[in-house]
Amino acid sequence: MNETLELLNRHTSVRQFQDKPVSDEQLAAIIGAGQMASTSSNVQAYSVIAVTEPGLKAQLSALSGNQAYIEQCPVFLVWCADLYRLREAAAPHLQGAPSYEDSTENLIVATVDVALAAQNAAVAAESLGLGIVYIGGVRNNIAALSELLGLPELVYPVFGMCLGYPAAVNGVRPRLPLQAVLHHNGYNAEAAIQQAGVYDGISRDYMRERTGGQSEASWSEIMAKRQAQPSRMHMKEFLLGKGFMQR
Amino acid sequence: MNETLELLNRHTSVRQFQDKPVSDEQLAAIIGAGQMASTSSNVQAYSVIAVTEPGLKAQLSALSGNQAYIEQCPVFLVWCADLYRLREAAAPHLQGAPSYEDSTENLIVATVDVALAAQNAAVAAESLGLGIVYIGGVRNNIAALSELLGLPELVYPVFGMCLGYPAAVNGVRPRLPLQAVLHHNGYNAEAAIQQAGVYDGISRDYMRERTGGQSEASWSEIMAKRQAQPSRMHMKEFLLGKGFMQR
Numbered sequence: 001m002n003e004t005l006e007l008l009n010r011h012t013s014v015r016q017f018q019d020k021p022v023s024d025e026q027l028a029a030i031i032g033a034g035q036m037a038s039t040s041s042n043v044q045a046y047s048v049i050a051v052t053e054p055g056l057k058a059q060l061s062a063l064s065g066n067q068a069y070i071e072q073c074p075v076f077l078v079w080c081a082d083l084y085r086l087r088e089a090a091a092p093h094l095q096g097a098p099s100y101e102d103s104t105e106n107l108i109v110a111t112v113d114v115a116l117a118a119q120n121a122a123v124a125a126e127s128l129g130l131g132i133v134y135i136g137g138v139r140n141n142i143a144a145l146s147e148l149l150g151l152p153e154l155v156y157p158v159f160g161m162c163l164g165y166p167a168a169v170n171g172v173r174p175r176l177p178l179q180a181v182l183h184h185n186g187y188n189a190e191a192a193i194q195q196a197g198v199y200d201g202i203s204r205d206y207m208r209e210r211t212g213g214q215s216e217a218s219w220s221e222i223m224a225k226r227q228a229q230p231s232r233m234h235m236k237e238f239l240l241g242k243g244f245m246q247r
Numbered sequence: 248m249n250e251t252l253e254l255l256n257r258h259t260s261v262r263q264f265q266d267k268p269v270s271d272e273q274l275a276a277i278i279g280a281g282q283m284a285s286t287s288s289n290v291q292a293y294s295v296i297a298v299t300e301p302g303l304k305a306q307l308s309a310l311s312g313n314q315a316y317i318e319q320c321p322v323f324l325v326w327c328a329d330l331y332r333l334r335e336a337a338a339p340h341l342q343g344a345p346s347y348e349d350s351t352e353n354l355i356v357a358t359v360d361v362a363l364a365a366q367n368a369a370v371a372a373e374s375l376g377l378g379i380v381y382i383g384g385v386r387n388n389i390a391a392l393s394e395l396l397g398l399p400e401l402v403y404p405v406f407g408m409c410l411g412y413p414a415a416v417n418g419v420r421p422r423l424p425l426q427a428v429l430h431h432n433g434y435n436a437e438a439a440i441q442q443a444g445v446y447d448g449i450s451r452d453y454m455r456e457r458t459g460g461q462s463e464a465s466w467s468e469i470m471a472k473r474q475a476q477p478s479r480m481h482m483k484e485f486l487l488g489k490g491f492m493q494r
Contacts, residue, residue: 028425029252032256033256036255037366037369038380042420052431090473092471100480103479103482105480112362119362119366149434159359187327192294193335196332221340222289223290223336225340228341231347
């Protein structure tokens with residue numbers, strides 16, 4: 001196994017950070033590596049806001065579920081799907097002709113673009129000895145958070161990412177068996193569900209060990225609890241209001 | 248610069264492949280590394296279909312814009328957002344209680360999940376000396392392609408990925424200046440647009456060199472042409488029909 005594969009295979013989310021800054025050079029190397037990810041037809045439809053001001057981090061934390069590591073990490077990155085820059089750059093050449101940034105297709109394009117760039121950045125950060133955790137909580141109060149960061153229309157925060165030197169590293173969490181996610185020449189629903197059942201046993205053991213016997217919930221039980229809770233039901237209205245997926 | 252950063256920084260899409268197979272072990276290592284990417288609350292809301300049957304690859308190519316490399320590559324991966332496996336696994340524990348896979352929030356969750364996994368897989372593949380290119384064309388005829396692969400409801404193909412040994416490697420394409428995508432403590436629209444203008448000069452030079460003087464279109468001109476064309480306007484209706492973003 002090569003160095004990069006080893007790095008990918010030991011990934012865990014980091015939620016405790018040392019009180020040690022990330023340099024501008026490191027940040028540039030990390031975001032620069034993010035930019036080298038593939039992008040749909042070179043649209044590069046994303047932006048990232050690096051938040052280092054303590055007061056602003058505290059406000060973002062309060063809006064994102066009060067996760068202490070958002071305040072604790074030296075740099076909090078807010079990764080945004082961004083069709084605004086694209087529209088503004090293209091506009092002078094369009095001479096008033098219609099433009100299709102507002103389609104559902106372009107929402108998908110921008111959401112994929114930002115995720116590819118962010119994952120490359122995550123790998124780059126880990127290769128430098130830093131740690132990260134993705135924060136879906138930036139969508140908890142997405143309108144207020146967008147206003148706080150001055151995000152224009154056709155820009156939405158997809159996820160946050162805490163960045164810094166790890167103060168503690170968790171064990172690697174087992175994933176679904178390969179056969180639950182990898183299909184050959186067609187979707188095999190039976191195998192996927194059956195293998196999810198196999199994972200229930202694995203995840204139960206993992207939970208038992210991780211919680212010192214406090215919990216032995218299986219994956220499908222945890223997922224059922226999660227899916228039974230309405231979560232961020234404002235997303236459709238918010239995206240429509242920001243000019244996304246009008247058609 | 249470490250080995251992983253060097254790898255990320257020399258990424259280019261590969262569109263010509265050697266007639267040389269990818270082994271099952273390599274595929275397992277690549278998809279397995281993909282699985283190690285972060286996933287929202289461990290939902291792992293994605294599946295990947297590895298297509299190796301020549302006849303099926305030809306059909307997929309025809310549906311995806313007749314791109315020759317889809318037929319030529321030894322393995323064509325179709326990466327899917329997948330909330331079906333999650334719903335089916337959770338259902339027995341819900342005893343008929345409502346479940347929220349059909350929210351716009353969960354469409355975003357699944358779309359991000361699959362992109363993070365795919366990008367990790369792309370990096371893993373490149374670390375093994377293989378090459379990839381993402382194929383948005385799987386959304387060209389998304390309904391027919393989904394039927395061909397037997398994708399159930401709450402599953403949609405987000406992008407394809409050709410995988411194989413490169414027969415030719417392009418030069419690295421320059422990206423937007425860092426300052427066009429990286430903002431500090433708030434969105435800076437003026438800087439983003441101004442830096443996109445700087446990129447116009449860079450991309451014009453790149454196009455001139457790459458096409459031997461045949462084209463010297465700038466990025467914003469190319470983007471304007473792209474955005475003026477309606478593209479995959481069926482996506483909203485298709486996703487709604489597959490049970491996504493009902494609310």
